[in-house]
Amino acid sequence: MGFPALRPRKKEVPFIHNPHSGKNTPRYGYGKILADIISTPRYTYGASTLNELKSATREIHSLRSEIIGFCGGDGTLSLDLTRILREWAKTPSLPLPKILYFPTGTRCVVAENLGLMEHSADEFAKRIRYKIDHNLPFETAHLNPLKINDQYGFMYGVGMPASAVQHYYDKADYGCVDGNREYGLEEVLAAASQQVFGGDKAVKPPCRFTCRWDKASRYDGRCPKCGRELQRILGNKRFNQVVVEALWDEIRAKLLFRQSHRLLTKPAYAEIALPDGHEPPFAPYLEYTGIMCSTIESMGNHCRAMPLARQKPDHFMLRCMNLGFWGIVRMLPFLWSGMALPTGHAFDAVVPNLTIKFKDDTVRTIDGDLGTSRCDHLGIGPALEFIVG
Template sequence: MGKIAVIYNPNAGKNKRSPGREKRLMRIFGKRGEWFRTDDRDALNEAVRCCRDGGYEIVAISGGDGTLHQVFSAMVNTYGDGHPLPKVAFLRSGTMNTAAKSIRLKGSAFKTLQTIVDRNEDCKPFKIFRQPLIRVNDYYGFMAGAGVVAYFLEAYYSAKNPGPVHAAAMVTRIVGSTIFRTGYSSTIFRPVRCRLVIDGKRMEHAEYVYILGCTVRELGLGFTPTPRAYERAGHFHLLAGSMTPADLVPKIPALWLGRDIVHPRMYYNGIAAEVVMEPFKEEPWMIDGDIYTTGRPLRFSAGPVVDIIMPI
């Protein structure tokens, strides 16, 4: 039986909307391990240090995509090479839960936690999914990029009630704007000016509408733009180009089905081990839904592989 800890983010989408979720999860968890409520980054860093020093073998995370990115970043940077990372369970509590959906992880947070504590007490083995992370400088997650992927999220988060319905409505509005030639799509599809070096080869272009690296296949809403994410160890699937909304709309079925996209303005579509993006000015970029801004180079590379518990 392994030692269990729970990291609970009260600011995650579902947790924030329904504060009673914490008490319900705590009742399931009981006194089986350590409960960490992480209201801010300092609390998260302290929780991760306690998990490392206490030798916790299983860490269940109650949060969404941004929470997962924050926890994995703290874990990799805190554990270092001298400590193996714990097994991780996703207690889906975010607005979108894109990473969980991409690996076909189903079940509510309550059912998942109950399954984990029961199987752990009965000393039954867990089904494990080995998931590689993507690294961007000292940040870790599953998907990262700049251009439309960051601008879309900026517009998405500005909504009063962000969520899957609103995200789908934004996609529909972009399609309509493209067909009827209104200005909405151009506010999302703005180019990023930068130098891009892929596996040591400098690209000839200086503007990109999208730069996206993923270690998962799905990006959300069922779209599968990076189907080669698991093709080779130590690599991730990279998309970089300047396809316009008019170019992309006819490709929506292919993006949905995970088929290869071929277009003159798709400058790179394949696996990569290391990518360096050097922006010419301050630009927003995102990792797992969290948006940052930088004027300094971003180095994308493959991160460690984490063991994710799949509820049976």
């Protein structure tokens, strides 16, 4: 005889955290701290693999919770929402839960669009916990994800977006994981211990060892100074390095009168089929240096490259272009400010769905995660209610 699923009490919130999220940032390990504020150990799920995430979402679905909390970056958000929406699709009569999202990953573009980056994650968690405990109303924002085949995300990119993500990860320098320790739990506990018990023993400063990506293999993944794990150094600094590397490659090509490596502008060959009532590019397998679809305007660092993304309910924005590197540089003021690009430089559309067929297996990115495809069907996902205050 089976027992009915336990239901969390009114003030308990199921919380999913990825132990690997933000591993190369000072926010590494923050998930456990947030879980202690928002939830209880009984309803906290550490999902470090897809199987663990699948198991966690199944159990949370059985709880019929009104709120689900989780933390991470854009990639973790996409994976968590995909599993949550798949589970809730099994019970169409059950309303979707409110989403309580804490941006603690390497890239948090969706959180920037929701205005969640204005306060630290722990301050936000304490404020929401107070509202839960005192039955106060939440401030919320509604946002639709894209549905790409059977996966959900907010940003889809082929060509330049995918090349940028590939290069972002491929040749990133490595550093000791201890380098992010100054904001971690270890330092907080050490400082508290000194304050309570006294003593003049100083906290050991974090290890700052770094090495080039092509030198990391000689250390077998371990820091030669302290023995801790080596990891890629990512974040905004690495993103800026990618832009500078591409710029110098193009400058060298100009000075030496040779072809550049096209680090960011390698073309993709695709046929884009738009729904009736929209004028599509008509030639099959056109060459594109960038295909982007999104339900959010900003692509990070306040770059409003998709200004029409939320113009129409249950629609998303498509922007495709075939500009070289210097053409993109000339268009940067328009891309950053959200202005319409000059006629002939890009094809923009606001559509409810579309299909993209590629000539060959093509790399594309969904919320910063890479994959390959020959054909992608894009539509709009259900409206999600995010708690923002």
